[in-house]
Amino acid sequence: MAGRLLAHSRPATTRRRSTLVAYCLVLMQAAPSARAARPMVTDDARITDPYACQVEAWQKSTRSGHEYWAFPACNPTGNLEITLGVNDLPGDGGGRIYDYVLQGKTLFRELETNGYGWGLAAGVYAHADPMPGQGRLGASYFYLPFSASFRDDLFIIHLNLGAQDNRDRDAKPVIYGAGTEINFTRRFALIAEAYGDSLGSPYYQAGVRIWVVPGRFQIDATQGARFGDFSESRWWTIGVRLISPPFMK
Numbered sequence: 001m002a003g004r005l006l007a008h009s010r011p012a013t014t015r016r017r018s019t020l021v022a023y024c025l026v027l028m029q030a031a032p033s034a035r036a037a038r039p040m041v042t043d044d045a046r047i048t049d050p051y052a053c054q055v056e057a058w059q060k061s062t063r064s065g066h067e068y069w070a071f072p073a074c075n076p077t078g079n080l081e082i083t084l085g086v087n088d089l090p091g092d093g094g095g096r097i098y099d100y101v102l103q104g105k106t107l108f109r110e111l112e113t114n115g116y117g118w119g120l121a122a123g124v125y126a127h128a129d130p131m132p133g134q135g136r137l138g139a140s141y142f143y144l145p146f147s148a149s150f151r152d153d154l155f156i157i158h159l160n161l162g163a164q165d166n167r168d169r170d171a172k173p174v175i176y177g178a179g180t181e182i183n184f185t186r187r188f189a190l191i192a193e194a195y196g197d198s199l200g201s202p203y204y205q206a207g208v209r210i211w212v213v214p215g216r217f218q219i220d221a222t223q224g225a226r227f228g229d230f231s232e233s234r235w236w237t238i239g240v241r242l243i244s245p246p247f248m249k
Helices: none
Strands: 054-062 065-074 081-091 095-111 115-133 135-150 156-168 174-183 187-197 203-213 217-226 233-243
Touching: 135 174, 156 187, 203 233
Parallel strands: none
Antiparallel strands: 054 065, 054 233, 065 081, 081 095, 095 115, 115 135, 135 156, 156 174, 174 187, 187 203, 203 217, 217 233
16 A cells, blocks of 8 residues: 555656566566565565565556566565665646655564464555645554465465554545455466545545466556546556565674
């Protein structure tokens, strides 16, 4: 959920499109463990492997253009995942908007097969270009991720609940998410979720997650929209996820 629920409502910028970190890391080596993440906005009660790093990157296509997102994350202590994300979005006036996300996440109980786990995540997102009278900070937020496994990980549910201090919208809404993954094989899963905040109608998406190399290199794709506004708000995403071996211990 790191920053992906946050609204973007600031003026367009003409700055040249940034080169995203994710596409510089496509050749990362991968670790053998599997974690659920992309393409769900609803976060899970799992973190990057201890002393390792990962990168999630995706393109989102909407009626207004293409969005580009990259979320590198590392776990330097064994139970603290630190994410530094960046996006490149179409602006209202035809330019581009750039934002940064910094998030920390820890677990109070690790998710196990046929068990449950939960934790805490908190972060901020800031604009690359200051907004008049508001500066660079767009919002700060926190949420509790909860996950539960059933039937030997065939069926896993994820729930998020938190709050946000959104300076762009001058509001402090509740944020939430509910999702599920159905892992038919080691390589293939279906996902579906609904998420949003207390200021408006929720969003939903569904799609597939495929491990090209099980537990090492993942690709995914989804389609989504806002409830009650499919024709105008629908989108497609396609993304990748890679995980490094432990190297920071």
